[in-house]
Amino acid sequence: MNRNGWSVLRVWHADVLASRKSVLDTIVAVLDGRLVKKMIAVDAKFLPSATSEER
Structure with missing residues (x-):
């Protein structure tokens, strides 16, 4: 997904249920x-999209 220009936040x-403000x-x-x-953390993972330089 990252190589296709998508950033991923998980x-x-x-x-989401217990710490909604933090997630938002x-x-x-x-x-x-x-x-x-x-x-990459215990409670969340963010992988930015690949730039054209990284492809």
């Missing part, structure tokens, strides 16, 4: 462009 459904803050950070680098 969060656990339990975090992460989504907004991605949409605002504040989260642009690969991030």
Whole structure:
């Protein structure tokens, strides 16, 4: 998906139910462009799309 221009943000459904504000803050950070680098954490994973240089 990343090589086709898609960024992927994955969060656990339990975090959506228990920590909705934190999950929404992460989504907004991605949409605002504040989260642009690969991030792998216990509660979330963000994989940005591959740029043309990375393909």
